[in-house]
Amino acid sequence: xxxxxxxxxxxxxxxxxxxxxxxxxxxxxxxxxxxxxxxxxxxxxxxxxxxxxxxxxxxxxxxxxxxxxxxxxxxxxxxxxxxxxxxxxxxxxxxxxxxxxxxxxxxxxxxxxxxxxxxxxxxxxxxxxxxxxxxxx
Amino acid sequence: xxxxxxxxxxxxxxxxxxxxxxxxxxxxxxxxxxxxxxxxxxxxxxxxxxxxxxxxxxxxxxxxxxxxxxxxxxxxxxxxxxxxxxxxxxxxxxxxxxxxxxxxxxxxxxxxxxxxxxxxxxxxxxxxxxxxxxxxxxxxxxxxxxxxxxxxxxxxxxxxxxxxxxxxx
Numbered sequence: 464x465x466x467x468x469x470x471x472x473x474x475x476x477x478x479x480x481x482x483x484x485x486x487x488x489x490x491x492x493x494x495x496x497x498x499x500x501x502x503x504x505x506x507x508x509x510x511x512x513x514x515x516x517x518x519x520x521x522x523x524x525x526x527x528x529x530x531x532x533x534x535x536x537x538x539x540x541x542x543x544x545x546x547x548x549x550x551x552x553x554x555x556x557x558x559x560x561x562x563x564x565x566x567x568x569x570x571x572x573x574x575x576x577x578x579x580x581x582x583x584x585x586x587x588x589x590x591x592x593x594x595x596x597x598x599x600x
Numbered sequence: 601x602x603x604x605x606x607x608x609x610x611x612x613x614x615x616x617x618x619x620x621x622x623x624x625x626x627x628x629x630x631x632x633x634x635x636x637x638x639x640x641x642x643x644x645x646x647x648x649x650x651x652x653x654x655x656x657x658x659x660x661x662x663x664x665x666x667x668x669x670x671x672x673x674x675x676x677x678x679x680x681x682x683x684x685x686x687x688x689x690x691x692x693x694x695x696x697x698x699x700x701x702x703x704x705x706x707x708x709x710x711x712x713x714x715x716x717x718x719x720x721x722x723x724x725x726x727x728x729x730x731x732x733x734x735x736x737x738x739x740x741x742x743x744x745x746x747x748x749x750x751x752x753x754x755x756x757x758x759x760x761x762x763x764x765x766x767x768x769x
Contacts, residue, residue, distance in 0.1 A: 515672055516714045520725065524627055524635070526744060528729055529710050534671045544731060544742035547620045571620050584625035 501579045502567055504586045506593065509561040515539065517592040518553050518565065524588055527551060547571060551585075565589065635725070637748060640755050640766035643721040647673055647713050650722060653761035654711050657754060663709055673713035673722075681705040703740065706731040723769065726754060 506514060518539050519529060527541035527549075537555035542548065549571050556564040567585055569576040628634070642650060654675050655665055663677035682704050708729045713722045728745040759765055 512671065513714075516712065519672065519674060519712050520714065523638075523710065523712070523725065523727055524631055525625055526628065528708050528731075529667065529674070529676055532667055532669050532672055532674055534669060543624075544739045547624055548739070549620065549624060569625075576620060578620075580622070581620070581625050588625075588627060 639769040675711040
């Protein structure tokens with residue numbers, strides 16, 4: 464009963480309160496963890512350069528225009544213009560396990576896109592671009 | 601368990617707030633054809649020579665380089681075109697109304713090299729995007745340029761510079 468009431472309250476807040484963030488700090492934290500998880504993939508390679516080139520190629524495939532590339536910091540920023548302008552920042556982080564973590568953050572109207580399908584499609588295209596390199600998760 | 605239901609409901613309800621179309625991150629149907637138009641395979645090439653030649657060619661075409669990253673094999677360059685008066689009218693007709701009389705156009709070129717896995721070759725990829733701006737500097741239209749002549753002309757010049765006849769992908 465309590466659970467049903469809580470779900471109803473969240474749905475009510477979401478639909479009638481627009482995009483206002485959840486109030487409970489514990490839920491916010493959990494939400495951030497899940498968001499981080501869907502924005503991140505780990506690839507079974509230690510070739511940072513090949514991953515960076517694969518990301519650029521993927522962004523080209525998705526009709527983004529490369530705005531910035533910082534090899535030292537491992538960040539690539541790109542923009543997609545038009546009716547739905549999207550900004551995408553991808554960060555490459557080598558892990559101690561000879562793997563590479565790729566984190567992508569897409570923004571529309573300066574707000575982070577939280578739709579899991581967006582990131583699934585991006586990483587699916589990246590996986591194709593990297594050919595033999597396997598995504599670990 | 602209850603906590604996960606809360607989170608799932610939150611994500612589902614908030615994901616609708618992004619407002620972008622479902623296919624915003626989907627590959628276009630023309631992706632493969634576009635890639636073929638934009639890419640070439642240079643056998644036994646030197647990556648540095650390809651990048652240097654690319655910069656020279658783009659500069660000769662009136663572009664100003666924005667990014668030159670030898671580590672990534674990446675070059676981006678921009679060409680600004682101000683259209684006003686009679687010329688703007690002609691541009692408006694030629695671009696089927698994409699650019700109106702008081703608009704500026706920017707053409708953005710992005711060139712990237714990647715080593716071919718099958719041989720000691722380099723695959724190059726070039727994209728041209730036309731960005732149309734109004735008099736306030738706001739983007740009013742963007743298109744990926746698919747003029748075969750434009751890509752062929754660039755690759756003919758690149759081929760002549762590095763003395764290698766590229767293969768199509």
